[in-house]
Amino acid sequence: MSRANAGTKGVPRADRELQILRAACEVFGTMGFAKASVAGIAADAGISKPLVYQYFGSKEGLFLASFNYGAETLAAEMERVATDDSVGVERGLHTLDGLFRTLEPQPWLWRLLFDPSAPDDGEVAAARAVYTDRITRLAVEGVGELMRLVGDDDPLDASALTAVWMSAVDALITWWLDHPGVTPAQMTERCHRLIIAISGAALPAELPAEGGAPRPVERSSLRA
Amino acid sequence: MSRANAGTKGVPRADRELQILRAACEVFGTMGFAKASVAGIAADAGISKPLVYQYFGSKEGLFLASFNYGAETLAAEMERVATDDSVGVERGLHTLDGLFRTLEPQPWLWRLLFDPSAPDDGEVAAARAVYTDRITRLAVEGVGELMRLVGDDDPLDASALTAVWMSAVDALITWWLDHPGVTPAQMTERCHRLIIAISGAALPAELPAEGGAPRPVERSSLRA
DNA sequence: TGGATATGACCTTGGAGTAAGTTACCTCAA
DNA sequence: TTGAGGTAACTTACTCCAAGGTCATATCCA
Numbered sequence: 001m002s003r004a005n006a007g008t009k010g011v012p013r014a015d016r017e018l019q020i021l022r023a024a025c026e027v028f029g030t031m032g033f034a035k036a037s038v039a040g041i042a043a044d045a046g047i048s049k050p051l052v053y054q055y056f057g058s059k060e061g062l063f064l065a066s067f068n069y070g071a072e073t074l075a076a077e078m079e080r081v082a083t084d085d086s087v088g089v090e091r092g093l094h095t096l097d098g099l100f101r102t103l104e105p106q107p108w109l110w111r112l113l114f115d116p117s118a119p120d121d122g123e124v125a126a127a128r129a130v131y132t133d134r135i136t137r138l139a140v141e142g143v144g145e146l147m148r149l150v151g152d153d154d155p156l157d158a159s160a161l162t163a164v165w166m167s168a169v170d171a172l173i174t175w176w177l178d179h180p181g182v183t184p185a186q187m188t189e190r191c192h193r194l195i196i197a198i199s200g201a202a203l204p205a206e207l208p209a210e211g212g213a214p215r216p217v218e219r220s221s222l223r224a
Numbered sequence: 225m226s227r228a229n230a231g232t233k234g235v236p237r238a239d240r241e242l243q244i245l246r247a248a249c250e251v252f253g254t255m256g257f258a259k260a261s262v263a264g265i266a267a268d269a270g271i272s273k274p275l276v277y278q279y280f281g282s283k284e285g286l287f288l289a290s291f292n293y294g295a296e297t298l299a300a301e302m303e304r305v306a307t308d309d310s311v312g313v314e315r316g317l318h319t320l321d322g323l324f325r326t327l328e329p330q331p332w333l334w335r336l337l338f339d340p341s342a343p344d345d346g347e348v349a350a351a352r353a354v355y356t357d358r359i360t361r362l363a364v365e366g367v368g369e370l371m372r373l374v375g376d377d378d379p380l381d382a383s384a385l386t387a388v389w390m391s392a393v394d395a396l397i398t399w400w401l402d403h404p405g406v407t408p409a410q411m412t413e414r415c416h417r418l419i420i421a422i423s424g425a426a427l428p429a430e431l432p433a434e435g436g437a438p439r440p441v442e443r444s445s446l447r448a
Numbered sequence: 449t450g451g452a453t454a455t456g457a458c459c460t461t462g463g464a465g466t467a468a469g470t471t472a473c474c475t476c477a478a
Numbered sequence: 479t480t481g482a483g484g485t486a487a488c489t490t491a492c493t494c495c496a497a498g499g500t501c502a503t504a505t506c507c508a
Contacts, residue, residue, distance in 0.1 A: 007505025008453035016453085034258050034341060037497060048455050053499065088425045116340055117258060150424040152417060156406075160399045161418050167395030168388050175387040179380070193376060194385050199426030200374040201312045202419050231471025232487035240487080261463060272489050274466075283464065452507090459500070466493075473486080478479105 017055050020045045024066045029108025033063050034117030064124050070109035071131035077102045082138050088146045089195055092165065095142070096172060096191050100184035107177050114170065139166050241279050244269045248290045253332025257287050258341035288348050294333035295355040301326045306362050312370045313419055316389065319366070320396060320415050324408035331401050338394065363390050 023045035027036045038059050042049045056062040081091070081098045103110055113131070118124055143162045147153065176187050247269040251260045262283050266273045280286040305315070305322045327334055337355070342348055367386045371377065400411050 006453095006455040006503070008507080010506070011453075013453080032340070038499085039497075049498090050456090050500080051454060054453085059498065089422075116256070146425045147421060150421045152421050154414075154417070156403070157414055157417055157421070160396065160414055161421065163395045163399040164392050164418065167391045167398075171387045171391030172384065174391075175384045182380075190378075190381055190384055193378070193381055194388065195422075195426045197371060197374045197376050197381070197385065198313075198419075199423040201370045202423030229470090229489055231489080232473070234472065235487075237487075262465085263463075273464090274490090275488060277465065278487085450508095452505105454505075455503085457501090457503105460498085462495105462497100464494085464496105467491090468489105469491105470489075471487085473484105475482105475484085477482095 013055065016045075016047065016051065020047070020052055020055060020062070021065055021069060024062050025070060025106070025112060026108050028063055028066050028115065029070070029110070029112035032111070032115050032117040033059075033119070038062065060119055060122065060124055063118060064127060067112060067115075067118070067124065067127055067131075070112040071127070073109060074099065074102065074113060075131055075134045078135060078138050082141070088142075088149050091142050091145070093188060093191055093195075095138075096169060097184060097188040099169070099173060100176060100187050103173065103177075104184060110170075110173050110177070136162070136166070237279065240269075240271065240275070244271070244276055244279060244286070245289055245293060248286050249294060249330070249336060250332050252287055252290050252339065253294070253334070253336035256335070256339050256341040257283075257343070262286065284343055284346065284348055287342060288351060291336060291339075291342070291348065291351055291355075294336040295351070297333060298323065298326060298337060299355055299358045302359060302362050306365070312366075312373050315366050315369070317412060317415055317419070319362075320393060321408065321412040323393070323397060324400060324411050327397065327401075328408060334394075334397050334401070360386070360390070 020041070024036075024041050027041050027044060036059075038052055039049050041062070042052050045052075052062060056065060077098045078095055081094045084091075084094060086094050099110075118128070139162045140158070143158055143165055147158050147161065152158075172187070172191060176182060182190075244265070248260075248265050251265050251268060260283075262276055263273045265286070266276050269276075276286060280289060301322045302319055305318045308315075308318060310318050323334075342352070363386045364382070367382055367389055371382050371385065376382075396411070396415060400406060406414075
């Protein structure tokens with residue numbers, strides 16, 4: 001017989017799909033879409049390449065399924081935290097705490113969400129837009145509250161701070177993933193100390209005041 | 225004659241190399257190493273692919289040259305700022321200001337520096353290690369001063385804050401690149417306001433309080 | 449016995465890298 | 479001044495390969 005290993009092994013489609021999806025999440029999340037190979041994922045899942053194509057259609061289809069799984073998991077957690085009644089910095093800390101706990105068993109989901117090598121058109125782009133919106137909305141909301149708390153009402157300031165906040169979350173999670181052995185709880189505490197440190201160090205200093213830059217704020221009278 | 229366009233155009237090697245390098249910086253910085261094609265860069269530079277290989281040896285060699293150019297430009301600017309006598313948050317703002325000004329004419333250099341699709345071995349990896357060290361050293365130094373200022377002496381805290389700081393710089397520059405028309409000076413001012421906002425919003429709230437983290441500073445806090 | 453599960457071997461393509469030839473400029477002897 | 483030979487600049491037209499995707503076939507269960 002020419003195809004020695006061919007033929008069903010009696011594993012139902014749903015089970016195989018899950019098995020493939022798990023392998024795909026880890027590979028895509030670890031190496032990124034571009035560097036991942038379908039053959040490699042199939043091997044990791046313990047099956048052959050054509051089966052992946054039969055169930056997911058294409059590399060992009062497989063990535064889409066992985067992305068949706070990861071994004072849904074994380075977005076749901078962030079939304080859960082958003083419904084509690086904390087505001088400002090405290091809300092930020094709760095969000096981080098939730099993410100650390102959610103990511104503990106499958107840390108690669110985080111990178112999956114922000115994979116820069118993923119296709120930037122088609123269904124993947126659409127899915128990413130959906131989840132980016134969902135997540136960004138939460139960040140915008142949180143940052144908005146914080147800005148109101150503090151009296152800065154420049155919408156571009158809020159936009160920039162949102163970007164910084166999301167990036168800081170990314171950095172903290174990445175740092176955490178690089179320091180195995182640190183528990184989510186320890187990490188959350190660390191984040192708290194860091195915020196205090198930043199806050200304590202901010203000085204009302206005047207800048208070189210080059211060009212026509214209006215003298216910035218004086219500490220309590222925020223915003224000129 | 226079979227090769228219609230063949231033959232020298234009398235452009236000296238140094239000139240061509242520069243011309244190719246410029247095109248390469250823009251393409252690599254915009255699309256990333258993986259998605260960039262040597263043929264495309266050659267076309268942008270107005271010459272043919274083999275000439276690129278003759279001058280730079282390989283795609284990796286071309287990237288290396290581009291990377292070195294960009295990294296040197298940016299590292300030099302950051303080091304220049306580091307020699308002035310500002311500390312803590314002020315020093316951070318000066319760094320940002322210097323970067324905005326340096327990047328204004330060739331914004332893509334920034335992405336070049338952190339391209340995740342660049343090869344992670346060989347000469348490129350070595351060069352990246354060199355520049356990452358140089359830049360990280362500055363960040364570590366700045367963050368170290370800040371932590372001392374504030375009384376937090378946990379080295380892991382400093383390490384994490386360094387990561388956050390570098391990531392925040394990245395986020396601010398990315399945000400800026402997405403908002404054309406904002407001048408470096410305006411951007412620097414915005415950064416100043418944002419720091420004040422964060423600082424003003426931070427609350428000395430008590431967390432679960434696990435482990436023996438030293439209770440940091442009290443700050444004359446705005447915000448309960 | 450038909451349909452779901454499964455695979456080895458193949459086809460295809462895009463892009464890195466190369467071989468071999470073409471043209472222009474430069475130098476120096478006569 | 480001139481023109482022959484050497485060298486640097488430059489291109490067309492390939493080869494090669496990794497990885498996405500397909501086809502024809504095999505096995506098993508209801």
